[in-house]
Amino acid sequence: MGRDIRVVVIGAGMAGILAAIKLNQSGFRNFIVYEKADRVGGTWRENSYPGLTCDVPSHSYTYSFEPNPNWSHLLPPGPEIQAYFEGVAQKYGVEPFFAFNEEIVRCAFEGGRWHIETASGTRDAADIVIAATGVLHHPNYPSIPGLDSFAGDCFHSARWDHAVPLDGQRIGVIGTGSTGVQIVSALAGRAGKLSHFQRTPQWVMPTVNMAFTDEQKAAFREQPMLLRAVQNDPGYLEIAWNWTEAVVDQNSAMIDQFEAAGRAYLEETVQDPVLREKLRPAGRAGCKRLVQSGEYYQAIQHPNAALVDAPIERVEPTGVRTADGVLHELDLLVLATGFRTDQFLRPMNVTGRDGVALDDAWAxxxxxYMAISIPEFPNLFMLNGPTAPVGNFALIDVAERQWAYIAHFIDLIASGRVTEVSAKPGAFDRYEADRIAAARNTIWGSGCQSWYLDSEGVPSAWPWSYRHFASEMATPRFDAYDMRTPEMANANGQTAAAAQQPVPAE
Structure with a gap:
C-alpha cells in the first residue's frame, strides 16, 4: 500500500461487518464503521417480531469464511442470526472499528475527499466511502385514513414493542408478505382473536423448517469438511441458481412448476372452500417475493383467526373498518407493511463531484452501475446497492462477490496510482438501458405490484441470471470507469476526456 487511505463504512449490518473484516484482513487500519443504532445487526437488529425467520437456509446464510455448526433449524430464527453477526464481529476483532449511535446526515465530495458529518456533530474525512446501508431498515407506513386515531397499541413490525401483551388480545395484522405470514403463524394460537387483513393473496410454498438434532450439530462441530459440505449443498445451490434463471423469464417452465406446487399445497391444506378461494394467489409465482411457510395455512384456519379480504376503508379508535361496513375491534394493530426499499443512502444529504446531489442523480x-458505482460520485462504492440481485439470491453471497469487485479499486487507490474512481456516464447509461429492457421481461414485470418496482413500474432487481452476476463480479470492466490519476488531478486545464483514460489493473 502506497498511501494510508481513510475508509468510512456506512452501516454495521451484514455488509458493514463484512467490509470491516475484509479491510482489516487486507492490512487496512485507518477505517471506521458508522452505525446509526447502538449495535451491529442491520435488519436482524431492527426486526424482533414473534416468528421472525429467514427464508434462506441457515448454512447458506453465513459468511463463506465463517460457517456456523450451531444453527438450530434449516431456516434460522432471527435471534440466532443476530447472535451470529455479533459473534462474528467479536471473533474477527473488528468491534473497535465501529462507532455506534452515529447517524450520518451529510456526505459530500469536496477537494478530492469525502467529508462526513453525523447527527451528533462528529466530522470525518475519507478517501473512500463504502455504503453498506442495506434496504430493509426504513419502515414503510401505510397511508390509511384514521391510522393515528387508533386508541390501542399500534406499531410497525420492525418496531415491535415487547412490553405489549399478546395472549388473549384482539390482534390485527396488516400485510401478507413473509413478515405478516410469520407473525400470524406465531400468534394465531395465542391471540383471543386474530384478524389478518389481506389486500393481495400470496403464493405460499410448503416448507418444513427441520430442526437440527444435537447429534447433527455435534457432527458439524467435529467434522469441518461435513460443515463445509452442508454450507455448499449442491442440491440447494442447483435449485437456487436455477431459480435465478427462472425469474428473469416470465415464461419459464420452472415458474409453472412452482405455481403447480403452490396450488396443490393450497388445495390439500385449506379445507373451507370459501377461505381457499380467498387465499388463492393472484399473479405469477415470484412476481412478489415467494412466501415460504409450512404453518400459515394451518394458522389462518385456527378457530381464533380470520382472514379479512375486504379492503380497509379507515382506522377508527376501536379498530379497523373495512369497505363492507364491518368494524373489526382490536386491542393491537401490527403494520407488517415492509420497508422503503428505494431509500438506500437516503435520507442523508449526499453530494458528489461539483456539488451534484444524489437526489438529483436518482430523480x-x-x-x-453494476449496483456499485454512480457517475460523478467518486470513490463511493455500494454493497447491495440499487439494481443488485436482492430478490434473487442470499445477500451474503451477493455482498461477498461485490466486495471482491470493489477491492480492486480500493487497492488501486491505496497504491497511489489512482485518486478517483467512478462509473463513466456512458457506461452507466448503457447499463441502465440494457437493465430496464431486460427487467420488463422478468417475472417482477409480469403485472403485480411489489416492492421490486420503482415509481415508474420498472423492476429494480438485477434482471439477469445469477451466473451472469457472478461473472461480472469476478473482474471489473475497467474501461467502464473514470479513473483519475494524481497527475490528472495536478495538471492545470486537464480535459474531461483525458481525465477518463483507463488505468490498467494490477
Whole structure:
C-alpha cells in the first residue's frame, strides 16, 4: 500500500461487518464503521417480531469464511442470526472499528475527499466511502385514513414493542408478505382473536423448517469438511441458481412448476372452500417475493383467526373498518407493511463531484452501475446497492462477490496510482438501458405490484441470471470507469476526456 487511505463504512449490518473484516484482513487500519443504532445487526437488529425467520437456509446464510455448526433449524430464527453477526464481529476483532449511535446526515465530495458529518456533530474525512446501508431498515407506513386515531397499541413490525401483551388480545395484522405470514403463524394460537387483513393473496410454498438434532450439530462441530459440505449443498445451490434463471423469464417452465406446487399445497391444506378461494394467489409465482411457510395455512384456519379480504376503508379508535361496513375491534394493530426499499443512502444529504446531489442523480429511480458505482460520485462504492440481485439470491453471497469487485479499486487507490474512481456516464447509461429492457421481461414485470418496482413500474432487481452476476463480479470492466490519476488531478486545464483514460489493473 502506497498511501494510508481513510475508509468510512456506512452501516454495521451484514455488509458493514463484512467490509470491516475484509479491510482489516487486507492490512487496512485507518477505517471506521458508522452505525446509526447502538449495535451491529442491520435488519436482524431492527426486526424482533414473534416468528421472525429467514427464508434462506441457515448454512447458506453465513459468511463463506465463517460457517456456523450451531444453527438450530434449516431456516434460522432471527435471534440466532443476530447472535451470529455479533459473534462474528467479536471473533474477527473488528468491534473497535465501529462507532455506534452515529447517524450520518451529510456526505459530500469536496477537494478530492469525502467529508462526513453525523447527527451528533462528529466530522470525518475519507478517501473512500463504502455504503453498506442495506434496504430493509426504513419502515414503510401505510397511508390509511384514521391510522393515528387508533386508541390501542399500534406499531410497525420492525418496531415491535415487547412490553405489549399478546395472549388473549384482539390482534390485527396488516400485510401478507413473509413478515405478516410469520407473525400470524406465531400468534394465531395465542391471540383471543386474530384478524389478518389481506389486500393481495400470496403464493405460499410448503416448507418444513427441520430442526437440527444435537447429534447433527455435534457432527458439524467435529467434522469441518461435513460443515463445509452442508454450507455448499449442491442440491440447494442447483435449485437456487436455477431459480435465478427462472425469474428473469416470465415464461419459464420452472415458474409453472412452482405455481403447480403452490396450488396443490393450497388445495390439500385449506379445507373451507370459501377461505381457499380467498387465499388463492393472484399473479405469477415470484412476481412478489415467494412466501415460504409450512404453518400459515394451518394458522389462518385456527378457530381464533380470520382472514379479512375486504379492503380497509379507515382506522377508527376501536379498530379497523373495512369497505363492507364491518368494524373489526382490536386491542393491537401490527403494520407488517415492509420497508422503503428505494431509500438506500437516503435520507442523508449526499453530494458528489461539483456539488451534484444524489437526489438529483436518482430523480427518476435509484440506480448504480453494476449496483456499485454512480457517475460523478467518486470513490463511493455500494454493497447491495440499487439494481443488485436482492430478490434473487442470499445477500451474503451477493455482498461477498461485490466486495471482491470493489477491492480492486480500493487497492488501486491505496497504491497511489489512482485518486478517483467512478462509473463513466456512458457506461452507466448503457447499463441502465440494457437493465430496464431486460427487467420488463422478468417475472417482477409480469403485472403485480411489489416492492421490486420503482415509481415508474420498472423492476429494480438485477434482471439477469445469477451466473451472469457472478461473472461480472469476478473482474471489473475497467474501461467502464473514470479513473483519475494524481497527475490528472495536478495538471492545470486537464480535459474531461483525458481525465477518463483507463488505468490498467494490477
Amino acid at each position: 427518476k429511480r435509484p440506480s448504480a
